[in-house]
Amino acid sequence: MNIKMKAHYMVLVYVILIVLAVVWMFPLVSMATLIVKSPAEFNAFPFWSLPEIQAMPGNLAENFRAAMVDAEIGYSFFNSLIYAMIAGVGSAFLSSLAGFALVHLRIRAPQSWFMTIFIGNMFPFQMFLIPLYLFLNALYLYDTRLGLALVYLGICIPFALFVYRNYAFTLPRDFFDAAMVDGASKWGSFYRLFFPMTIPAFAVVFCFQFMWTWNDLLFGLILSERYRPVMTALMRLSGARATVPEPILVTGAIVASLPTVIVLLVMLKFFVRGFTLVTEK
Amino acid sequence: MKKGLVKVLVLAGSLLLVWTFFLAGAGAEVREFSLFHDNPEFHSSWINLGEASAEDIGIRAVPTDYETEIYASRVKIDLTTPRAPAVFKWWFGYRAFELWDAGLLADLSEVYEEVGEYIAPGIKEALSLDGVPYALPFNVGYWVWYYSKAVYDQYGLDLPETWEEFEEQMAFFKEEGIYSIGNTIGVSRWTSFIVFQEILYRLDADFYYRLVNGQARYTDPTAVEAMEIWKDWLEKGYFAPMDATFVEDIPRMLNEGSLAFAPFGDWYGGILQDQGLVPDEDYGVFIPPAINPEGEGAIILEISPLCVGVNSPDKELGKEWLKWYASSESAAEILWGELRFPSTLNITVDMIQEDDPVLARVFELVEDYPNAMIRYWEATPVEIVEHAVDEFNSMLVSPGRYMEILESIENRAKEVWPNYGVEY
Amino acid sequence: MKSQTRPNSAYLFLIPALAFVLVAELIPVIYTTYFSFTEWNFITPPKWVGFSNYLNVFTTPVLINSLKNTALWVIGTLIFAVAFPLFIASLINLVPVKSIFKAIFIIPSTFSPTVAGIFWRRVLVSRQGALMPLFESMGITLQPLLPNPDINTYILIGVWIWQYFGINLLLFLVGLDTIPRDPIEAAVIDGANYRQVFTHVTFPLLRPIVLLVVANAIINSIRMFDIPWVMIEGGPGRASETLAISLYRESFLLFRMGLGSSIAVVISIFALLASYRYLAALGKEKVAL
Structure with a gap:
């Protein structure tokens, strides 16, 4: 927007933005000072004192090692990677199938089918917890990686379908009709045409659902024991019984955030596109 | 159509194979049962206890440490099913009464008959309801x-x-x-x-x-x-x-x-x-x-009891294991050496005095x-x-x-x- | 359209997604609704009790407190994580160094609520916290903030805003970028000032994105669990509980599954009511919002 503002307004604008930015950075700066300290230094000195500059990399490395190995965040990090990959890729793929069918194949009342699936997104997750726990128990899938991965996958589908369906509307229907008249099977036109053409939607869905699954606390808390996802593991380490020293806990928390940071940065382009995708007519 | 059927059968077969592979337990020489507890800080000692018993009597306790916050609900749900833990840590008094009242705890009279002499006097009575002992002490404090x-x-x-x-x-x-x-x-x-x-x-x-x-x-x-x-x-x-x-x-x-x-x-x-x-x-x-x-x-x-789930298919193993737990020197070594829990009489006053004079002072x-x-x-x-x-x-x-x-x-x-x- | 004699294989494309959603979400919803009419403590079979659980949700003091807290979460989120970022986005659009501010505000959104809670607890606690020393250097001694039931809900909401602000800001910035220039320029030529341009031109053009953000903000705040749980477990006592935490506590810690399920149903009803417009718009074919 090229509206000219008076100079004193601009000063005010800068003041507001800078004050806000300082508040926003405050926790991050304080955590940055924390992770370069050894636990012993953290306990012995005031919060804002810093160790010798040469000692910082060593402390950070040791905190990292302790968080990954001793506190077993590395292990739950790996678990979460499995869950988030399966949920991200799986929900994107299944939704691309369904999205294709809903928009470009002949199905009775596609809108009702869509709403049947999408309504799942409207319930708070707490609604599903107890029955899912009972189901997994009955199927002998409780406390397995597969079980939790399938749950995450299922939870991810409604929103994934929402994105895919919107994207599918942007593709001309005649195109697929023509392909089928030319003798392509439904699967063929999905596999050769629809799926490659909707790669941006795939990326958006993957990005969203990877992040959601990675950040989930609740399902991990109730549905896992040995194969805890990383946020549940962090919650445990910060809880009442935990005695993990604070610099190690915070280092672990930061490492646990790296995948979402990376996914967000690498896919920011798609991510922003994703939002326009879901709001565009 | 037929080809399709074969495909489906092969697929189902391989799925079944994968399934049984995932579910299959370890070798048959050492028998295993599940043990539930809610103390992540003690988990390594529970593993050590399980390994020690595998060596001594060929029964391995496989411990799982639960989220303290969902431990109780998890155990309660499982106790009503065949997935019930063979041995689990619980609380005594009214917290055990609930489970006892619902008929979910095994009678441990037999265990006390064999190894009662290793348990401090008075504990059995404290861990009994209607005169029937339902637990062994994990810690008495x-x-x-x-x-x-x-x-x-x-x-x-x-x-x-x-x-x-x-x-x-x-x-x-x-x-x-x-x-x-x-x-x-x-x-x-x-x-x-x-x-x-x-x-x-x-x-x-x-x-x-x-x-x-x-x-x-x-x-x-x-x-x-x-x-x-x-x-x-x-x-x-x-x-x-x-x-x-x-x-x-x-x-x-x-x-x-x-x-x-x-x-x-x-x-x-x-x-x-x-x-x-x-x-x-x-x-x-x-x-x-x-x-x-x-x-x-x-x-x-305060007594932390170890109970046996009556619906567990491994409950006899659990009882056998509890006998070992109460009477064996190796269990006492771990309980005292690692946890400082004077759970059985194998842990003597001298040991306590030497390792933890403050705890000895408590007694x-x-x-x-x-x-x-x-x-x-x-x-x-x-x-x-x-x-x-x-x-x-x-x-x-x-x-x-x-x-x-x-x-x-x-x-x-x-x-x-x-x-x-x-x-x- | 020709009538089909063979079963339509198009449904095969739909079935996997449908099956997952049925098993993972729709059937559980039915189960939970059933439990909400029963009394069940895990160890004895569920007993039908009609609406008494629902009555309890709205009459038990601790649950009324959760309802109140949840309302605060929703209102706080709408004001400070939707309206406020919209305002800030319009400010950021005025300055030349956009990307720096954008980066600063988006970083917290890359952390999960759990991680945000862990960070902020360390900032706020009185022993070896980051904030207290700053106040002490100014000669102010603060009482512990998190255990104070009068203010801790507001603090927790603040943490959530810190975490949630950036993503909405980014959305609004994207929205502002995609707005066509012509109507704005026309308005400026007609002599409209900044505020008039914003309320009469920019905002209506941003409407679709605002609606999406509002609907998400309501759903996310109405089921808030992670931050108050990680930071103080809804305490002290049950003072800062949200409905989602009450649900968890009643179900899994106090073994009143029926009551817990009825809280889940109540949350769902609120969420559905609040996002009704969003749903209604979706009901119209091909309208993406």
């Missing part, structure tokens, strides 16, 4: 007050011998900028009942007994008096900052001499030692004096306190405790509400007791 040697050495003080001295010392600490009592909210809500319990039974042990058994009311004068003392202490600023945690902050404050006391079960010594405090050098224990003659000779007892001290009473957490129905604990948390931050709090607990008690067949 008394509730004492830990004190900071740093504080006492700095001022050259002696431990208080009368209630007046005790309160005088706390007033003195306040003047010196030292917190007296390490009982906070932190991130664990359950600890909020401790100070109430500690004051109440020192006022009148019999009243405490009647209160937890539904024969006295929370609005009776003795309970009100306890709350008033507690309120007084809170308002005078005797308590450590409420966001201190009992596993990290309180040990450090005791160590650096900024906090004088922390009232806990004698398992707290293990937590202090984990945080680098040395028994007898950095911390000691004492039992604060009674307030009234009616409070003399009383002490709080010495409690000899003068013949009236062992159950900890509040287990002594009264769960529904009342849970509500009371929430209310006591709010007491810690708004002590002025103490009458409201008592009335609220009283109302809950009125609702709950009839379900237990107690006229209230």
Whole structure:
């Protein structure tokens, strides 16, 4: 927007933005000072004192090692990677199938089918917890990686379908009709045409659902024991019984955030596109 | 069509294969059963116990440490199914009564018959309902007050011998900028009942007994008096900052001499030692004096029991394992060597004296306190405790509400007791 | 359209997604609704009790407190994580160094609520916290903030805003970027000032994105669990509980599954009511919002 503002307004604008930015950075700066300290230094000195500059990399490395190995965040990090990959890729793929069918194949009342699936997104997750726990128990899938991965996958589908369906509307229907008249099977036109053409939607869905699954606390808390996802593991380490020293806990928390940071940065382009995708007519 | 069918069959077959592969247990030489507990801090010792028994008797306990927060619900659901744990850690008193009442706990008479001699006298009775023992002890602990040697050495003080001295010392600490009592909210809500319990039974042990058994009311004068003392202490600023945690902050404050006391079960010594405090050098224990003659000779007892799920297909293995657990030297070595739990009589007074003089001191001290009473957490129905604990948390931050709090607990008690067949 | 004699294989494309959603979400919803009419403590079979659980949700003091807290969460989120970022986005659009501010505000959104809670607890606690020393250097001694039941809900909401602000800001910035220039320029030529341009031109053009953000903000705040749980477990006592935490506590810690399920149903009804417009718009074919 090229509206000219008076100079004193601009000063005010800068003041507001800078004050806000300082508040926003405050926790991050304080955590940055924390992770370069050894636990012993953290306990012995005031919060804002810093160790010798040469000692910082060593402390950070040791905190990292302790968080990954001793506190077993590395292990739950790996678990979460499995869950988030399966949920991200799986929900994107299944939704691309369904999205294709809903928009470009002949199905009775596609809108009702869509709403049947999408309504799942409207319930708070707490609604599903107890029955899912009972189901997994009955199927002998409780406390397995597969079980939790399938749950995450299922939870991810409604929103994934929402994105895919919107994207599918942007593709001309005649195109697929023509392909089928030319003798392509439904699967063929999905596999050769629809799926490659909707790669941006795939990326958006993957990005969203990877992040959601990675950040989930609740399902991990109730549905896992040995194969805890990383946020549940962090919650445990910060809880009442935990005695993990604070610099190690915070280092672990930061490492646990790296995948979402990376996914967000690498896919920011798609991510922003994703939002326009879901709001565009 | 036929080809399709074959495909489906092959697919189903391979799925089945994968399934059984995932479900298949380990080799057949060592028999295994599942053991549930909610103490991540003890997990490595549980694994060691399991391995030791595999070596000794060919039965391996495979421990799972649950989220403390969902442990109870998880165990309760499983107990009603064949997935019930063969052995699991639980609480005693009313918390075990629920399960016993629903017929979910196995009768352990047979275990006591064989290895009862390894269990301290009186424990079997404490872990029995209707005269039937339902558990073996994992830990037996008394509730004492830990004190900071740093504080006492700095001022050259002696431990208080009368209630007046005790309160005088706390007033003195306040003047010196030292917190007296390490009982906070932190991130664990359950600890909020401790100070109430500690004051109440020192006022009148019999009243405490009647209160937890539904024969006295929370609005009776003795309970009100306890709350008033507690309120007084809170308002005078005797308590450590409420966001201190009992596993990290309180040990450090005791160590650096900024906090004088922390009232806990004698398992707290293990937590202090984990945080680098040395028994007898950095911390000691004492039992604060009674307030009234009616409070003399009383002490709080806590037992963590190990129970056997009656619906578990491995329950016989569990019982066999418990026999090993109670009688074997190798179990005792782990229980004492790693956890400092004097769970069986294989752990002798000499061992305790040598390794943990403070814990030995606890056992010495409690000899003068013949009236062992159950900890509040287990002594009264769960529904009342849970509500009371929430209310006591709010007491810690708004002590002025103490009458409201008592009335609220009283109302809950009125609702709950009839379900237990107690006229209230 | 020709009538089909063979079963339509198009449904095969739909079935996997449908099956997952049925098993993972729709059937559980039915189960939970059933439990909400029963009394169930895990160890004895569920007992039908009609609407009494629902009555309890709206009459038990601690649950009324959760309802109140949840309302605060929703209102706080709408004001400070939707309206406020919209305002800030319009400010950021005025300055030349956009990307720096954008980066600063988006970083917290890359952390999960759990991690945000862990960070902020360390900032706020009185022993070895980051904030207290700053106040002490100014000669102010603060009482512990998190255990204070009068203010801790507001603090927790603040943490959530810190975490949630950036993503909405980014959305609004994207929205502002995609707005066509012509109507704005026309308005400016007609002599409209900044505020008039914003309320009469920019905002209506941003409407679709605002609606999406509002609907998400309501759903996310109405089921808030992570931050109050990680930071203080809904305490002290039950003072800062949200409905989602009450649900968890009643179900899994106090073993009142029926009551817990009825809280879940109540949350769902609120969420559905609040996002009704969003749903209604979706009901129209091909309208993406």
